[in-house]
Amino acid sequence: MKFRYLILAAVMAFAGPVLAAPAPATTVKSVTTSASASGRGSGFGTNSGFLTLGPGNYILNLTLSGAASSVKGAALLTEFVSGRFLPKYIAGLDLTSVGMKSFAFSVTGKSGLYALTTAVTVRGGNGVSMASVQKVAAVPGPEAGAGIGALAMGGLAVYLRRRRTSEALAA
Numbered sequence: 001m002k003f004r005y006l007i008l009a010a011v012m013a014f015a016g017p018v019l020a021a022p023a024p025a026t027t028v029k030s031v032t033t034s035a036s037a038s039g040r041g042s043g044f045g046t047n048s049g050f051l052t053l054g055p056g057n058y059i060l061n062l063t064l065s066g067a068a069s070s071v072k073g074a075a076l077l078t079e080f081v082s083g084r085f086l087p088k089y090i091a092g093l094d095l096t097s098v099g100m101k102s103f104a105f106s107v108t109g110k111s112g113l114y115a116l117t118t119a120v121t122v123r124g125g126n127g128v129s130m131a132s133v134q135k136v137a138a139v140p141g142p143e144a145g146a147g148i149g150a151l152a153m154g155g156l157a158v159y160l161r162r163r164r165t166s167e168a169l170a171a
């Protein structure tokens with residue numbers, strides 16, 4: 001019976017950090033564009049926003065919605081290098097209904113200036129394109145030597161079991 005409580009205490013002691021909820025992603029910048037067209041006509045809209053990204057992991061989200069026969073959208077993330085913007089990450093989506101796509105990317109080195117542009121094209125109705133960049137929180141890795149406590153608990157459990165069996169044989 002004591003062995004069961006020992007196992008339960010070990011599981012509770014070592015499972016705490018593993019069961020912790022992951023940190024949520026935080027939105028760095030969001031850009032929305034809308035377009036509309038009547039009848040069989042076509043409509044187009046575009047919008048841009050500037051942001052500074054430092055080293056880390058990010059997600060580029062593109063969400064399209066609309067009540068049109070055809071909705072197409074794109075998101076473009078460009079980096080400002082040597083006096084001009086260079087394309088870095090492109091997300092495209094072709095829809096006839098609501099949808100979302102996500103693309104993961106990493107920024108290494110120094111912080112830089114970026115431009116986030118979103119565009120939407122519709123045929124016969126309304127459409128909205130929303131692009132956002134979210135910073136993903138880093139997940140901590142295991143600490144060096146974190147398994148030593150578990151090994152000590154396992155060794156103690158083996159020792160107690162052998163002691164119990166040797167006492168039972170001696171009696």
